[in-house]
Amino acid sequence: MTGVGRQTSTTPRVVIVGSGFGGLFSAQALKRAPVDVTLIGKTSHHLFQPLLYQVATGILSEGEIAPATREILRRQDNARVVLGEVADIDLTARTVTSTVLGRTTVHPYDELIVAAGAGQSYFGNDQFAEFAPGMKSIDDALELRGRIFGAFELAELATDQAEVDRLLTFVVVGAGPTGVEMAGQIAELAHRTLKKDFRRIDPTSARIILLDAAPMVLPSFGERLGGRARRQLGDIGVEVQLGAMVTDVDENGIEIKDADGQVRRINTATKIWAAGVQASPLGRQLAEQSGAELDRAGRVQVLPDLTLARHPEVHVVGDMISLDKLPGVAQVAIQGGRYAADAIRRRATGKPANPKPFGYFDKGSMATISRFSAVADIGKFRFGGFIAWVLWLVVHLMYIVGFKSRVTTVFHWLISFLGRGRSQRVATQQQVYGRLALEHAGPEFPASKVGGLGTASGPAEGLSRRPGTDGVREAEAGPGPRLGS
Numbered sequence: 001m002t003g004v005g006r007q008t009s010t011t012p013r014v015v016i017v018g019s020g021f022g023g024l025f026s027a028q029a030l031k032r033a034p035v036d037v038t039l040i041g042k043t044s045h046h047l048f049q050p051l052l053y054q055v056a057t058g059i060l061s062e063g064e065i066a067p068a069t070r071e072i073l074r075r076q077d078n079a080r081v082v083l084g085e086v087a088d089i090d091l092t093a094r095t096v097t098s099t100v101l102g103r104t105t106v107h108p109y110d111e112l113i114v115a116a117g118a119g120q121s122y123f124g125n126d127q128f129a130e131f132a133p134g135m136k137s138i139d140d141a142l143e144l145r146g147r148i149f150g151a152f153e154l155a156e157l158a159t160d161q162a163e164v165d166r167l168l169t170f171v172v173v174g175a176g177p178t179g180v181e182m183a184g185q186i187a188e189l190a191h192r193t194l195k196k197d198f199r200r201i202d203p204t205s206a207r208i209i210l211l212d213a214a215p216m217v218l219p220s221f222g223e224r225l226g227g228r229a230r231r232q233l234g235d236i237g238v239e240v241q242l243g244a245m246v247t248d249v250d251e252n253g254i255e256i257k258d259a260d261g262q263v264r265r266i267n268t269a270t271k272i273w274a275a276g277v278q279a280s281p282l283g284r285q286l287a288e289q290s291g292a293e294l295d296r297a298g299r300v301q302v303l304p305d306l307t308l309a310r311h312p313e314v315h316v317v318g319d320m321i322s323l324d325k326l327p328g329v330a331q332v333a334i335q336g337g338r339y340a341a342d343a344i345r346r347r348a349t350g351k352p353a354n355p356k357p358f359g360y361f362d363k364g365s366m367a368t369i370s371r372f373s374a375v376a377d378i379g380k381f382r383f384g385g386f387i388a389w390v391l392w393l394v395v396h397l398m399y400i401v402g403f404k405s406r407v408t409t410v411f412h413w414l415i416s417f418l419g420r421g422r423s424q425r426v427a428t429q430q431q432v433y434g435r436l437a438l439e440h441a442g443p444e445f446p447a448s449k450v451g452g453l454g455t456a457s458g459p460a461e462g463l464s465r466r467p468g469t470d471g472v473r474e475a476e477a478g479p480g481p482r483l484g485s
């Protein structure tokens with residue numbers, strides 16, 4: 001175990017957990033503050049999650065939406081980037097402990113910003129994760145890309161029509177923005193991009209099903225826009241099934257209970273989980289030590305100034321917080337990160353903390369349905385169609401970090417939206433099998449074998465695991481995972 005950042009100077013030490021929207025924007029907002037910033041992220045990149053579905057469907061490369069955090073902060077002299085998964089926060093000792101590949105580091109802090117975001121929630125059915133990956137990380141998006149394109153490849157080889165049908169059926173669970181965008185893009189892929197690429201199968205015959213237990217699509221956009229989105233999805237060939245609760249998932253399909261109580265099954269190779277989020281488990285640690293409450297999604301109750309009760313030095317921002325029913329969106333994290341940074345800067349310069357509580361300015365929300373079509377909910381205006389889509393393009397381009405990424409993103413969008421191509425169709429076996437293989441290998445997998453930091457003995461720590469995969473039984477580690485299952 002090593003300790004870093006123990007300075008003899010009196011410069012306040014700010015530790016930030018997470019390199020997502022909340023973490024990165026708070027670090028940047030501290031650029032001119034007289035503090036030493038240590039940003040700890042379990043990945044070496046900052047991820048622009050709203051475009052993950054475009055990586056999964058071959059439009060964008062992962063580099064375009066995930067620039068290296070170190071590169072973004074290279075000109076910020078007061079900031080240091082550390083790779084590691086934070087496993088422990090000690091509010092009494094004021095330390096954060098991070099681990100990467102068996103190496104543990106303790107970071108003392110004077111001010112702490114926790115912005116560790118949220119993961120996928122399977123609503124207590126974590127076993128579904130094996131067959132229905134979510135979409136929260138680059139790993140997830142690349143695995144899904146491999147599964148989606150792989151399903152078409154396997155269908156081309158299949159001789160039995162029932163098997164072709166299973167492989168060409170794609171089910172997206174969750175009709176929120178992520179699910180809608182994902183289903184829309186798979187439909188475009190099948191009906192436009194891949195139309196002429198195969199000889200034995202007809203990709204345009206693929207079934208794309210978007211289902212949700214709720215009675216409407218895009219509930220947060222209201223009935224009118226939700227209804228419009230549903231019609232547009234129908235127009236591009238997406239079957240929308242509402243009031244449909246997923247009761248089981250296995251490698252060959254999905255079981256559903258409809259609102260009338262009927263149970264039915266859809267045979268499908270590719271299942272994508274876009275329903276539900278669960279805040280980082282670090283929220284529980286904060287709650288247990290500070291007495292704050294946790295809500296059902298694991299979000300920690302913060303004070304109106306985004307700090308924890310009796311811990312004005314601990315700021316929590318973004319998807320991890322429960323405050324005034326704020327939504328889990330990028331702007332809440334960005335604005336919260338900047339607000340926390342402002343409080344820290346004030347304190348570091350001898351001023352009183354923020355006089356006003358955190359106030360979220362809602363800039364609106366948007367979701368694309370297909371090329372040239374989106375819905376937007378901005379202030380008093382709720383509209384859909386081409387103008388909403390153009391607005392969506394502009395806003396997303398503005399928030400992609402880095403000039404290089406913006407240029408190449410525009411180029412790839414031209415290829416996909418004006419043309420019919422997809423520049424990023426590469427999928428490797430590792431992308432498809434890697435997650436499950438690691439989970440089956442278990443925590444004993446010796447990461448030092450692949451050049452990681454060696455440990456004298458014991459497991460490599462820091463390998464992230466999906467919810468519900470702990471304790472995968474030996475017997476289940478039999479045949480490896482199958483492409484498209």
Ligand SMILES: Cc1cc2nc3c(=O)[nH]c(=O)nc-3n(C[C@H](O)[C@H](O)[C@H](O)COP(=O)(O)OP(=O)(O)OC[C@H]3O[C@@H](n4cnc5c(N)ncnc54)[C@H](O)[C@@H]3O)c2cc1C
Nearest residue numbers: 018019020021022042050086116117318319328329330333
């Ligand atoms: C597929 C998808 C699409 C979305 N689309 C939109 C959209 O269109 N518009 C919108 O406003 N919002 C959208 N969101 C939501 C938005 O991305 C989140 O609200 C936002 O990212 C929250 O920011 P955050 O900083 O709280 O968390 P995140 O951005 O998730 O960042 C969390 C960071 O913490 C790191 N981390 C987690 N645990 C640890 C640990 N233990 N140790 C160290 N580091 C850790 C993660 O690696 C990550 O860097 C979308 C989300 C997803 C998943």
